[in-house]
Amino acid sequence: MSFRRPAAIIFAAGLVVIVAGTVGLLLTRHSTPAMRPVAAGVGALPAPTGPIVAPPQSAAPRPVAAPVSLTIPLIGVTTRLIKLGLTSDGSLQVPPTTDTAVAGWYTGSPRPGATGSAIIVGHIDSVNGPGVFFRLSELRKGDQVYVRRADGTFVKFLVTTVQQYLKDQFPTQAVYGPTPDAELRLITCGGAFDSVTRHYLSNIVVYATEAS
Helix, strand or coil: CCCCCCCCCCCCCCCCCCCCCCCCCCCCCCCCCCCCCCCCCCCCECCCCCCCCCCCCCCCCCCCCCEEEEEEHHHCEEEEEEEECECCCCCECCCCCCCCCCEEEECCCCCECECEEEEEECCCEECCEECCCCCHHHCCCCCEEEEEECCCCEEEEEEEEEEEEEHHHCCHHHHHCCCCCEEEEEEEEEEEEECCCCEEEEEEEEEEEECC
């Protein structure tokens, strides 16, 4: 999955992010990055090493509907969200390589807008060209991310930071661990591309918090 300010469980190559209603918002605030060699195969992401849960709460959590689409205006992302689970070996599923233009929400994580870290992953590219999260690394603090839910409501997130991690140094707790508020994690591949294995060596993670 490569990406101005331009960016599971441990994740493998090729993945993520969030949508609201407006289509085709291709903003020019960032220039399009030079395209990396596309990965011949974008594999499954390593799964979380611990539970993805919200911290204890004194009151019942507010119910929110399941996410159905993601919009990131700054980088021109508008995509439906498919549901992702875990594979038989415990790794996190990724969207099918036959359609790298869609992102997926991991159903083992909170729904966007609920307390905790909602996880959305997507591919950076494939042999056919850029994927849904090709420009994910361009996001910076304050950039807006929108998720539309099944009941027609939207939740807005603001990016707090964008980080790149080597895959063998993926910070599972920071990405998947409990949080006291509603947060979002967008994940894809990035960094150097290994032409032998045909995989990227790092993951890009966008951290975002629900706007009040």
